[in-house]
Amino acid sequence: ATMAQYQPARQVQQLSARNRYRVHHSMASIISLIGAPGSGKGTYGALLASRISNTSFVSVGDILRENSLTNKNLALVLRSGALVDDAIANDAVVQSLESRTNSKSDGSIRVILDGYPRTYAQASLLSRWPVSLRPTLAILFDVPDEICKTKMLGRRKCSICNRSFNINGIHTGGFDMPPMLPESCEVECDQEVDWKKRDDDTSDTIKLRMEVYHMETKPVLKYWEDQGELLRFVPFKGVKE
Numbered sequence: 001a002t003m004a005q006y007q008p009a010r011q012v013q014q015l016s017a018r019n020r021y022r023v024h025h026s027m028a029s030i031i032s033l034i035g036a037p038g039s040g041k042g043t044y045g046a047l048l049a050s051r052i053s054n055t056s057f058v059s060v061g062d063i064l065r066e067n068s069l070t071n072k073n074l075a076l077v078l079r080s081g082a083l084v085d086d087a088i089a090n091d092a093v094v095q096s097l098e099s100r101t102n103s104k105s106d107g108s109i110r111v112i113l114d115g116y117p118r119t120y121a122q123a124s125l126l127s128r129w130p131v132s133l134r135p136t137l138a139i140l141f142d143v144p145d146e147i148c149k150t151k152m153l154g155r156r157k158c159s160i161c162n163r164s165f166n167i168n169g170i171h172t173g174g175f176d177m178p179p180m181l182p183e184s185c186e187v188e189c190d191q192e193v194d195w196k197k198r199d200d201d202t203s204d205t206i207k208l209r210m211e212v213y214h215m216e217t218k219p220v221l222k223y224w225e226d227q228g229e230l231l232r233f234v235p236f237k238g239v240k241e
Contacts (some may be wrong), residue, residue: 035141
């Protein structure tokens, strides 16, 4: 999506008050988040989970990165920016959700799921999941490519306090996203030395990831639209929305 498609801001569907109610009061035990790399779905997902009682945030990217510590081939795929094989991603997500269900005495689970399904093939595999683990609501974070790229290039994580920040701000096309910088810190950390970029946050890798997203992930939207369970959210004001 280009910036031109977001003008004027009022013409773009946002997460309305009615849709916000649907998210907070949905009977869905698992909500799937969809969005391009850098769209902020991880940040919003964690925030949303913190505001819905008894809900946890599960990042598929984190699951795969954890698995890659013992799987060199998976690590190479993640560093290249390519999508992980559907079967591998599917098994990793199901195992993670099942472990969370098994840890509950009543077998219940309420999850904000970031990054799955990412392809139509993955969405098709949902029919094989246990009914209790299937996402029944999806939220699309609709953000222009240029903004996603700028935000990804600004992502940093402190190796001392382990917190994540973003040094790039966005103030264009109706979007108002200030940099996400620490207000205070209990430990002394040096931005120039201690703040690290992710290995896959390079211009070339970001370009590939965006191309892969548009080619492989967007068909998933049709799946959710056909189910009548897709909400579209344009975060014009970042986390202030």
